[in-house]
Amino acid sequence: MQQAPSFQVIDGQLIGARQVVSPNYNQRPEHTEIQLVVVHNISLPPSQFGGGYIEQFFQNQLDWSQHPYFQTIEGMQVSTHLLILRTGEVLQFVNFNERAWHAGRSTYLAKKDCNDYSIGIELEGSDDQPFEDVQYSILAEVIATLQATYPKILQHLAGHSDIAPGRKTDPGPFFDWPKTRALIQQYKADQ
Numbered sequence: 807m808q809q810a811p812s813f814q815v816i817d818g819q820l821i822g823a824r825q826v827v828s829p830n831y832n833q834r835p836e837h838t839e840i841q842l843v844v845v846h847n848i849s850l851p852p853s854q855f856g857g858g859y860i861e862q863f864f865q866n867q868l869d870w871s872q873h874p875y876f877q878t879i880e881g882m883q884v885s886t887h888l889l890i891l892r893t894g895e896v897l898q899f900v901n902f903n904e905r906a907w908h909a910g911r912s913t914y915l916a917k918k919d920c921n922d923y924s925i926g927i928e929l930e931g932s933d934d935q936p937f938e939d940v941q942y943s944i945l946a947e948v949i950a951t952l953q954a955t956y957p958k959i960l961q962h963l964a965g966h967s968d969i970a971p972g973r974k975t976d977p978g979p980f981f982d983w984p985k986t987r988a989l990i991q992q993y994k995a996d997q
C-alpha cells in the first residue's frame with residue numbers, strides 16, 4: 807500500500823515535526839558527517855507520561871521544585887534532536903546540522919563522542935513499560951526519512967545503552983529492535 811510521506815528534511819529541519827527551540831546545542835566539529843542514529847527513552851518524572859516536563863527540561867525551563875525527582879537533575883543542560891511522545895507527536899529541539907547534547911560520554915565502533923556525529927531520538931518511555939505502537943510506526947518513518955537524507959546512517963542505528971554501556975540502560979528491555987528494523991524496511995518498500 808502506498809502511503810504519502812509525512813516527513814521531509816529541509817535544511818536540517820524535520821518538516822512534520824513541531825519545532826521547539828532548545829538552547830542546549832553547539833556546532834558539530836568541522837567536516838563531520840552524520841553517521842549514526844541513537845535511540846533513547848526518557849520520562850519525567852520517571853515512568854510517568856504526559857505533563858510536558860520533558861519539553862520544559864530540554865528548554866531549560868523545568869521548574870525543579872515541582873517534583874522531588876526534578877531536584878536530582880537540577881541544572882542539567884541536555885537536549886535531543888527529536889522527541890517522539892506517547893501520542894506519536896514528534897518534536898524537534900535541535901537542527902540536524904547542529905550538535906545536540908543527548909549521548910554524553912559514549913563510543914560507537916571505536917569512535918568517541920557520539921554527539922559529534924549522531925542524531926538523537928528520544929522516545930517518551932521508560933525501561934519498565936512497553937512503548938506505544940504509534941511510537942514505533944512514527945520512529946520507523948522518521949528513521950527511513952533520515953536515512954534517505956543522510957545515507958551514512960543506513961547501517962548505524964544504536965541504543966544509548968550500546969554506546970554508553972554500564973552508564974546508560976535506555977531505550978531499555980521493552981524497546982523492540984526487530985520490530986523497529988522491520989517497520990523501517992516495510993515503510994521503505996511501501997514508498
Ligand SMILES: [Zn+2]
Pocket residue numbers: 845846847908966974976
Ligand atoms: Zn539516553
